[in-house]
Amino acid sequence: MGRHSLPDEAGADAPGPRPRTRGRTVAVATALVLTVAAGTAAAVRGDLLSFGDSCRDEAVELDVVAAPDIAPALRAAADDAREKEVTSDGSCIDVRVTARDSYKVADELRTGQGDAGYDVWVPDSELWLQRVGPGSMQNKVSPAGNIASSPVGMAMVPSAAESLGWPEKTYDWLELTGAAMKSDKLRLGAADPARSATGLLALAKLSTAAGKPGGKGGDTRAAEMAKALSSRTSDSDSRLVDTVARDASGTEKGKPRRNQALILSEQAAYKHNASAGEENSLDMFYPKDGSPRLDYPYTLVREDELSTDQSRAALRFMTLFSDDEGRAILAEHGFRTGTEAPSAKLVTAAGGRTPQPYTAEASEPPGEKELQETLGMWTITVQSARLSTVVDVSDSMGAFVPGQNRSRMEVTKSSLLRALAGFTDEDEIGLWEFATFLDGERDYRELVPTRRLGDRKGDGTQRDRVSEAFSDLAPIPGGATGLYDTTLAAYEEATSTYASGKFNALVVLTDGVNQDPGSISRRSLVSRLENLSDPKRPVPLIAIAVGPDADKEEVVQIAEATGGSGHQVDDPAQIHAVILKAIMEAGSHG
Known part of the structure; x- marks a missing residue:
């Protein structure tokens, strides 16, 4: 089936998850998961894998969290399995389903906050699995197949x-x-x-x-x-x-x-x-x-901590939706099953009629990069943004990007201009540049004050001025990276001019480490940023290390002091996508 996912809100009629019971831990190999889902499901359904004839033994308990739209169908299947004493390895399976919005579960798993407390997650779309990400080692998710679509x-x-x-x-x-x-x-x-x-x-x-x-x-x-x-x-x-x-x-x-x-x-x-x-x-x-x-991926949560009985029971429950009875339950709740054309009865009940192309193949799902850009664009568009942009113009920005006949600065400017096109006239954008001793004793200089892009002054708009300033950025011969003093000054300015009702952020781009021996220390900078940061008036710092000479650990430490995020890109062309990803992640916690 195609792949997709949905939000997860607590259903009023559903009790909370049972305390999670763990037995002997064992990782269910990916090959086994896929094999059971695709090939040996018939053997499992037929109790050929040591399934007993009754429920004499204690039932295997399984907690499932599902998107609110599909949770009723899963509950009906769980009730049916309980009534018919469906077994896994000789023990009945006791499945309890809780409805929760998928975006809440995804954020919970991604951040690793608390014990998940459930064994299986069925969001409405695979998009939420991408949101969790492969780096969420505390709460690893393992999709085993898709059980429905819409x-x-x-x-x-x-x-x-x-x-x-x-x-x-x-x-x-x-x-x-x-x-x-x-x-x-x-x-x-x-x-x-x-x-x-x-x-x-x-x-x-x-x-x-x-x-x-x-x-x-x-x-x-x-x-x-x-x-x-x-x-x-x-x-x-x-x-x-x-x-x-x-x-x-x-x-x-x-x-x-x-x-x-x-x-x-x-x-x-x-x-x-x-x-x-x-x-x-x-x-x-x-x-x-x-x-x-929407493609409803059936997903094991922290499978390496599941007991063998729980893992097999989870897969056993999944196979029920390949049976005629399980598919009928899904169809009764308005879901498509399998790859064949949908029933006319379902489509008609949903309001579809010929010649609407309701039997067409599903369009390709968006990739991770496309999703990040879409969500970043949504965040800054819906809230309206106030971004102060600070760009490194030290001499090293003139170095050529490997494999390209362009310098870091040239590629950076192109990426910034592309990002600018995604902002509306209600958004506020400004620009600083920095290098050592750029303006007397100061390492930084304001080029364009942070103002609304639609504001007009003379013959042009703020957008015109910012675009021209981006285009005019150039490396300063002999200039070094005055990162610390610049970051502090820019953050002080951004927090003191905070715009209520907008997404406020400071974006700092640098291709190196701090090279100003007369500046404050990193420890002092982090401490002062923490003091300036106010959760009630959040201004996350989005710090981007560009190229191999930049120190990702440094920008991460500095950015996290403000509730922001640090990133490293090998190619400045990636700046646009990274900014949108950072805005999306920061905006989701706003």
Whole structure:
């Protein structure tokens, strides 16, 4: 099946996870996981692997945390397995399912906060596994296969769908979103891409359609689209569905104007239509350039700490969804199963009709870099950003990048100009440069004050001034890296001019270590940054070490003193993606 994932919120009817019981620890080899998922599932289902005939022995307990949309189906399967005394190695399996938003679980696993307390995680999309990342050694996640899928499209109240020619007329993502956002007559809602895989997959698709990264006007157009969507964004998919209009006009006395179109999964539309009645049902558009899909990866959590019994019971439970009965349970809850064409009954119930391309192959899921850029763009677009940028102009920035006929400075400027294109006129950007004794005794110099990009002065805008200043950056012959004094001065300025309601950050780019013997020490710098940092007025420092001569450990230590992050890139062309990744991570904790 295709791969995807969703958010995880605690279900009101679900008890909390049981204390995690661990027996003999053993790592389940990846090969075994894949083999059971793909080949030996039939043997497992048939109890050919030492399964007993009864539940005389104590049941194997298994705690599963799942995305809220699929949790009811998993609970139904768990109840069915309990009733039929399904066994694993002769012992019954006792599965308890808790619904939680996937973004919360992903952040919990990524940061390693506390004991996970569950053995299996079923988010709505593989995107959340990418969020956890391979570096999360405290809470390792091991996907064993995908148990269901649901395409993402655009659901509309019938009057709105009819106005756009549904179901005969088909649109690609950009056309459909553009038609829905053309005027306030057709109000489009979406779930927050930072918290919803549905929202993130759609925004990534729209960003790609708006223009290739770095293409003329592409990044700016994507940011403008995100800004428009953000005005009608809900915290979660369930809350988004609650915003849909209940009549043709979308107006209800004494209440805000409701949405007439929603970016929604097929399963969410199916669930809504099942209880809404014909008058309040939704019609479903499937964009012709491909619908990304939620793919519900069945994931073992910290598998090296699971006992053999728990590991095998977890895989046993997964195989139930390859059986006819398990697939029927998923279908009853509005999910697609297998790779064959979806049933007409399911699609019709979700609001789909021919000739909408609902049987088309799922579009390729976005890569990790694309996701980072999309989320970074969303963070700075929705909140509006205030970024003070500080760039190293020491002599070493003139060194050539290996494999390229361009210097570090030239590539850095190109990356900064590309990043600038992704900001809207509401964002505030400024620029400092630094090298030793750049301005008398000072190692730094302000080139452009941090102001709103749309502000006009004379014949140009702030964006024009920043763009020109980026383009004019040049290495200072003989200049060394005055990193410490510059960082302190820039951070003092950024915190003293904090803009409430915006994402505030200081970005420092350097290709070396501090080379000013007369500056403060690193220990003193870290201490003073910690004193200046205020959690109520956060200004994370995003420090980027460029090239092999820079010290990543140094920039990490300095940045973390402010709640920010340090990074190292071998190629300055990576700066744009790193800035967006850092903004996304910092913004998710804001």
